[in-house]
Amino acid sequence: MSKHPRRLLRGTVLVCALALGATACGGSDDGNSGDKKVGSADIQAALKKGGTVTVWAWEPTLKQVVADFEKKYPKVDIKLVNAGTNNDQYKALQNAISARKGVPDVAQIEYYALSQYALTKSVADLKPYGAEKLADSYSPGPWNSVQAGDGIYGLPMDSGPMALFYNKRVFDKYEIAVPTTWDEYVEAARKLHKADPKAYITSDLGDAGLTTSLLWQAGSHPYKVDGTEVGIDFTDAGATKYTETWQKLIDEKLVSPIAGWSDDWYKGLGDGTIATLPSGAWMPANFASGVKGASGDWRAAPLPQWTKGATGSSENGGSSLALPELGKNRELAYAFVEYVNSGAGVQTRIENGAFPATTKDLNSEAFQNTEFPYFGGQKANKVFAESAKNVPADWKYLPYQVYANSIFNDTVGKAYISGTKLAQGLKAWQDASVKYGTEQGFTVEK
């Protein structure tokens, strides 16, 4: 099963190589795109000519890929710059774009942030470079996330299909079953906290990424986006399911009030006082590096369901590589992005712990059979790959999600520290998002 696609790939590369010289084409039909505005021939010519490409990204596995790429194309110089992680980098990027100076040629942009750049035409449409031919090679969630309107504004680099990470040692100790529905999750939370008042099912102080991912899984569609027309509504059936369940966890003080990624949080994950973590498939690498002491304790399970027996899932995090409109060396930049996200770079990145967005790799046996020493030898990728398949592709983020997320704790956060209900908090978030959208010139349906 795994051999056949590989042989096919090798053959494709050979054909490409014969036709165009050594190429970065990972797609199978690059050879036909000569009539496009920017054909493979142009890209090949650019690769031969060489040049410099500046890349802003914080993804650690890129380092090796850059080295490989430069080895393959000695005339191309990739400058990999870490301009900060997510929000910090977006601030820097936005400032560079406003100043029209110092804009990188390639930028890592998370899916939730991409549409903002696409809408303002700050990043280039990749269709002229043949990006739409890659459509079938990506799983639906990420591929949907890089599109806005008619354009394709980035290539998916990784993805974060959700899973429930749980501390098996704690669950075994208190003889709690791993929850398969969110109702069972609440039950497990009660049982655990009763057995050990210091232990909590999870930690949550209000996290926009988690909330939107859970809404996504619950089948809610809070954001409707059509160009500059935007609708925001947190009251549909899916959202109600989420607020009713999560409200119980907050009211009964079953979630630990610890901010994610803080020192306390890592300690809690390590000592069993935070017993589960619903998160994206990119999390294992963070477990292995940040919670070394708990190696062997944790496992991955499918995300609990809103309806018993369902298999719904969603994405949490994940990034694309995009080409800022003001960047230079467009052909080279695209060649690099394709190499990383569709070509040989994918395998290199998987080997270094990244979670791919390409279906070929997600379904490969070698990938699915990888045993995670940290998870006691569990073949966790099977859980993640199954989750990736079940992500509904119809989710939309706001074209100004970066800002909306920045005010999440101002509004929804109130539900965690006062008598405000979660639903009221979401309403406040909705109102603030509507206000901002209107100020920014969007047509916001109220």
Place this chain on the structure above:
Amino acid sequence: MTTLQPSAATGPRPAGPPARRARRSWTGWGFIGPFVLVFALVFLAPLGYSIYLSLFRTQLIGGTTFVGLDNYQQALQDSQFWGGVGRVGLFLLIQVPIMLGLALLIALALDSGRLYGKDFFRISVFLPYAVPAVVASLMWGFIYGTRFGLVGDINDAFGVKLPDPLSSDLILASIGNIVTWEFVGYNMLIFYAALRVVPHSLYEAAEIDGAGQWRVISAIKLPAIRGALVIATIFSIIGSFQLFNEPAILQKLAPNAITTDYTPNYYTYSLSFSGQQHNYSATVAIVMGVITMIVAYVVQLRGMRKGA
């Protein structure tokens, strides 16, 4: 008729000096030029640019348009902005008197000459001022932690349950504590320096007149350092209104208690860097600057009038 003559005589006289004055004034500019240039560049240009920015509005959809004073009108009705102003106002009313009171007490104690280890005491009170505000906030953030911080350790060690300093009820007081810790030494030094220049003959005269220590303090020392008190108060007012580092750092630990509009400065930062609303951010900054100037000026007027 006779009156005409002087006027006629004075007529031509002014014609001479202007030419000479003009020449002189150019020489003057030569000297003052470099200063004016730097002054204009580093003081006036940023102010001018902010005011220029505040007259426009840039939207994600629609680009940049000239909106006149619309941004100012919006700022004056912005509950988020005024909420922040109210918060720093409350902070000012409570934290500044405590901090200055403590600083004054320490300065008077040092000046009384009755302390052992005076130099050590002085340097250790002053030392926190040398710690950068960001570092101080991070440090206090660790201390405040109820799980793994000092507060948590105390809770565990003594089996007590101290209130959470990072809860939304206490966070402002916790920030006040950090700021007080940072700036007591600085203000103490201002007061102490002012006390040192009071002539000792006054104290001797007071002693001869039979005045006690309290009388000396209230009748000689405090009036003598009134100028320093006013200056320190004005600095503290400006500092309170500019509160930023402490809430910005603690926000990571208490994201729900500290909102992105917690203080006016933090609000302008959020507007600018999260919301891309540079124009409105500039407006809020200018309005806040004007408020600060007014309050500082009022305090100065009052302080000086009492002093007179």
